[in-house]
């Protein structure tokens with residue numbers, strides 16, 4: 001009874017799309033999905049901003065875990081591009097990666113996303129405007145499902161899968177054992193065996209993944225973390241960009257240090273939210289497609305990538321320490337008016353009250369210069385002034401900065417062109433592999449390995 005053809009660990013986009021493609025091509029397979037979090041309908045973060053203001057560290061964080069993974073309450077922005085969101089193309093080739101991202105988009109449309117908009121940077125006038133102001137607009141098509149439609153799509157896909165795949169919710173996998181001709185997946189209640197195993201544990205499973213790689217002696221490397229703030233301002237300031245492009249990924253090279261600062265995860269008329277990674281509270285954002293849930297503000301992150309060289313190896317630990325500092329000072333996320341930051345003073349309740357931008361997240365007014373390293377903060381300030389040239393008003397005193405936003409990168413697992421680690425039939429995909437950092441790339445990696453298991457991939461042209 002405990003023997004499966006394929007076991008998938010993690011029911012985020014990587015796990016969902018691999019199970020979808022497996023049952024489509026091999027309906028006779030017995031497939032199990034083990035998920036540490038709850039079923040979709042049971043996922044509820046208790047933080048309501050009123051009675052429960054800050055994260056209470058639930059056993060399973062409903063924002064990050066459960067059916068739908070970290071993406072379930074996300075803005076549902078599927079960026080169809082090789083320019084950002086991961087390096088899947090390095091393993092499977094650029095053309096294949098784009099083809100699979102488009103295939104995922106087709107599935108999303110079929111399961112409730114129809115009617116949502118696909119934005120594109122192709123032929124836009126903003127490219128020129130950005131270049132004229134020392135900014136670079138990256139190429140992408142972006143499907144914006146919105147948090148509400150994203151949920152509907154997940155619900156519909158779950159209904160499609162639930163009778164064909166065996167789901168084990170609230171069942172964290174403890175370890176993986178290499179058996180003769182297969183794998184043993186060890187949970188509290190017992191060990192389950194399979195011929196092939198797909199590991200798709202995302203960011204919340206990063207520590208566990210490190211542990212498994214250590215135990216099975218799977219080579220890894222890790223040297224990057226992105227640190228910054230989430231900017232919130234009146235939606236009209238960015239509306240000329242967001243109306244046409246929805247999300248614009250813009251890169252700025254700072255004059256002072258020649259660091260790259262980039263915009264990330266833009267949420268027109270959205271809200272700023274808490275994110276909990278391994279007990280540390282950072283900031284993120286999302287927005288809704290339905291007009292009734294939209295706000296007057298737009299938010300986006302400004303991030304600086306930090307790459308470390310020998311002997312330092314713990315880039316995520318570095319990011320965590322900075323986030324911990326903000327948690328120590330603010331009890332969670334800190335918010336500061338740009339005008340206060342520039343004048344070298346903390347924001348307080350009074351200054352926030354007097355400001356013209358109403359925060360959408362209840363955060364503690366404070367001083368981000370006590371948290372962020374100077375080099376990173378200087379880069380962010382420079383970029384805010386650069387953005388002010390293409391979106392006047394960005395550098396207004398009342399613009400809000402929430403900190404810190406940290407983008408943790410899972411250590412990169414050494415994989416071949418099949419996305420298998422050193423053990424044949426043990427696939428490591430999605431954000432947990434360090435190869436992807438986005439919904440579309442993680443989903444595409446799921447489709448890719450499912451097809452590999454079904455013997456449908458031609459890997460001759462991959463890794464171009």
Ligand SMILES: Cc1cc2nc3c(=O)[nH]c(=O)nc-3n(C[C@H](O)[C@H](O)[C@H](O)COP(=O)(O)OP(=O)(O)OC[C@H]3O[C@@H](n4cnc5c(N)ncnc54)[C@H](O)[C@@H]3O)c2cc1C
Nearest residue numbers: 010012013014036065069070074173202205430431438439
């Ligand atoms: C608030 C928020 C907004 C976001 N917005 C966007 C966006 O608009 N666009 C975009 O491209 N990306 C966005 N992202 C990132 C995106 O959600 C991730 O890139 C994507 O979900 C990665 O998919 P995944 O399947 O690799 O991992 P995840 O979605 O993280 O799923 C992994 C799953 O594995 C489970 N798991 C972990 N360890 C174990 C274990 N030991 N045993 C069993 N199960 C385990 C977890 O509970 C989780 O459900 C957002 C993320 C957040 C948090």
